[in-house]
Amino acid sequence: EAQVTQNPRYLITVTGKKLTVTCSQNMNHEYMSWYRQDPGLGLRQIYYSMNVEVTDKGDVPEGYKVSRKEKRNFPLILESPSPNQTSLYFCASSLSAGGGTLIYEQYFGPGTRLTVT
């Protein structure tokens, strides 16, 4: 089954304790992205990756790191989490970033609810 998986689905942690949220897709997609969802703010893009070893900042990258060493995986790293990073996080992938009128659907994972105390 074609899917985007995230782990863990739920995580409660303390301020400053490094954590990684994994994201994996089995569709051979080139484009992958991380979003956070907050009430009243909708979804905001954190980082995206055009392909292996190619990443770029979205609108809210501060406090996050990513890496893309393999095509299928795109982990999100919080080196020193803070309470303002408490949020619902989504990973998404699409065949390609596309361009012009060539647009590819993004497939979203089920989400990771993170609480930082």
Next chain:
Amino acid sequence: GNSVTQMEGPVTLSEEAFLTINCTYTATGYPSLFWYVQYPGEGLQLLLKATKADDKGSNKGFEATYRKETTSFHLEKGSVQVSDSAVYFCALKGTSGTYKYIFGTGTRLKVLA
């Protein structure tokens, strides 16, 4: 920079009522426009899309027309069902060379039987 503004919810309708959720955008050039839907406890799913002016995206009875003159992409459905209850997000992706997605704040729809 690019931005998306959509009407605040929640929107509460009776079954078979007509639905409109407004979405306007700010962007240079001709961005691609999307509506995504999020059912409770799930990730987002693409509902429909449009890539150029006057394009109409449609899916599952939902429609939206890309209006360049009013920079709008309003979502409509002629007769909603209880199963349409969800959060709806308007989104845009910039023109070539821009690979960021911008999402609106989401509009919660509740349909009563």
